[in-house]
Amino acid sequence: MNTIGYYMARNLSKRVTPPGSQPLPLKVWNRTVEKAEKLQKQLGKELIVVAKDIEEIVLTCDVIITNLANDDVVKEIYEQCARYLRVRISLLSPLRSPQYIVLQLAPPVKNKIFVETSTILPRLSGELDSLVSRLAHCHYISCPVFGRPNVADKAQLLIVMAGEYRSKKEVAYLLVPAVGRKVIDLGENVEKAPTFKLLGNSMILGAVEVIAEAFTLGKLAGIEAGRINDLIGEILPAPGLMGYADRMARDDYDGVDGFSLDGGIKDASHIRHLTAKYDAPMPMIDIAHQRLITARAIHTAQKEEGTQSLDVLDWTALIAGSRVAAGLDPFHSRKDKAVVEEA
Numbered sequence: 001m002n003t004i005g006y007y008m009a010r011n012l013s014k015r016v017t018p019p020g021s022q023p024l025p026l027k028v029w030n031r032t033v034e035k036a037e038k039l040q041k042q043l044g045k046e047l048i049v050v051a052k053d054i055e056e057i058v059l060t061c062d063v064i065i066t067n068l069a070n071d072d073v074v075k076e077i078y079e080q081c082a083r084y085l086r087v088r089i090s091l092l093s094p095l096r097s098p099q100y101i102v103l104q105l106a107p108p109v110k111n112k113i114f115v116e117t118s119t120i121l122p123r124l125s126g127e128l129d130s131l132v133s134r135l136a137h138c139h140y141i142s143c144p145v146f147g148r149p150n151v152a153d154k155a156q157l158l159i160v161m162a163g164e165y166r167s168k169k170e171v172a173y174l175l176v177p178a179v180g181r182k183v184i185d186l187g188e189n190v191e192k193a194p195t196f197k198l199l200g201n202s203m204i205l206g207a208v209e210v211i212a213e214a215f216t217l218g219k220l221a222g223i224e225a226g227r228i229n230d231l232i233g234e235i236l237p238a239p240g241l242m243g244y245a246d247r248m249a250r251d252d253y254d255g256v257d258g259f260s261l262d263g264g265i266k267d268a269s270h271i272r273h274l275t276a277k278y279d280a281p282m283p284m285i286d287i288a289h290q291r292l293i294t295a296r297a298i299h300t301a302q303k304e305e306g307t308q309s310l311d312v313l314d315w316t317a318l319i320a321g322s323r324v325a326a327g328l329d330p331f332h333s334r335k336d337k338a339v340v341e342e343a
Contacts, residue, residue, distance in 0.1 A: 001030040001039075003257055004145070005067030007152035008117070008179050009039060012065075013047040015178035025049045029057045055084045058112075063174065065115040065143075070266055071124050074116065078128050081114070085135050112138045113167045117145050119201065119263075121270050122191035129163070129190045139167040142190040144197035145180060148243060149257050155179055162186040162193035195274065202271045202285055204240065205264065205315075209288040211236075211245050212319035216326050219333060225249040247316045251333055255312035261299070264315030265292045291321030298330050 001009065013026035029051040030036040040048040051057045057064055058081045068074045114132050116125065125142045132140035141163035151157055157180035161168045165188070172183045186192040211232060218228045229249040233242055247253065255261060268289040275282045295317040302308035309331075320330035329335040 001035045002067065002069065003149040004152040006035065006039065007149060008067060010043065011155045011179050013043055027051050027057060027061055029054055054080055058084045062110050063113045063115060063171065065117060067117045071120050074118055074120055075124060078131060082131050082135060085138065110137065113141060113171060114138065115141045115143045115171050117143050119144050119197050119267055120194050121273060122194045125190045125194045139164045140190060141167050141171055142193035143171065144194055146200055148240060148259060156181045159183045160186060160193045160196050162190045163188060198271050198274055201267045202282060205268060205288045206284040207241050208244050208316060209284060209291060209318060211241065212248060212322050215248050215319060216322040216328065219328060219336060220326060225333060244316050247314060248319050251331060253314045253317040253331055254310050255314040258314035261292060261296055261313040261315050261317055265296065268292055288318060291318035294321035294324065
């Protein structure tokens with residue numbers, strides 16, 4: 001459960017139920033159980049139930065929402081879910097021996113909707129759809145979200161959906177306005193939603209790289225970071241970009257409550273995969289990808305030396321690549337010598 005997933009779960013647990021409906025607690029599971037227990041402690045057992053394992057989530061919930069770190073983890077979790085459901089279905093088979101009669105007489109299995117909100121490769125979304133669709137009464141919705149953690153905190157995420165219409169309608173009713181402000185529906189092809197998300201991230205990442213370069217050049221030209229930040233607010237008044245610019249202006253690269261550097265590298269790699277697939281070069285993304293890797297290499301070296309100031313870097317730390325190339329300290333602008341103009 002990353003930071004955005006945490007806020008999504010918290011807000012969803014406090015959703016408003018229709019008059020006369022019995023509010024149900026949200027059942028949560030995380031590979032690091034302490035994160036799920038933290039949420040339960042914050043909100044109480046009336047709103048949050050901590051599942052003992054992923055099998056409990058799969059077998060007892062009608063809507064399963066996943067928000068995971070990367071493609072490998074997403075694939076692993078969905079394959080586990082499918083295995084648990086296949087076992088359940090086989091136990092319900094009328095061809096089984098008499099000891100399964102009780103299970104055969106149980107109520108029919110309800111429809112289950114799997115909602116994947118991570119940023120993943122489009123082809124993986126297609127694979128998940130095929131995997132889930134082979135299971136009886138199961139549907140898959142591709143549902144990536146746009147927004148930084150502070151946006152998720154305020155339940156203002158932009159939600160993208162693709163998949164079976166009725167399932168999308170049910171999920172949209174759950175997520176808006178509890179988790180997000182709006183749904184963009186991209187039809188039934190589940191690969192369209194993650195493609196759309198990567199297109200959006202390419203715009204954001206490209207803009208962050210340009211802003212990082214502007215801060216670096218401004219530093220060398222003797223223009224204060226605060227002045228550059230004000231200019232960004234005037235000519236690029238997008239809240240998300242202004243938030244990233246503010247981090248760079250303050251040398252605040254703490255990724256604990258932001259978008260991690262590793263997440264940025266993963267997304268940049270996914271975008272570059274699409275550019276190669278469709279022969280559509282994006283040179284700025286290539287540069288940004290290099291900057292992100294440079295920042296990670298510097299941070300890794302600092303960890304080995306024991307000199308790092310942060311455990312997890314935000315992806316705005318990509319500015320380190322631009323700063324080092326210009327002969328400046330990677331993460332601390334205040335360590336740089338002041339610019340002295342010649343008379």
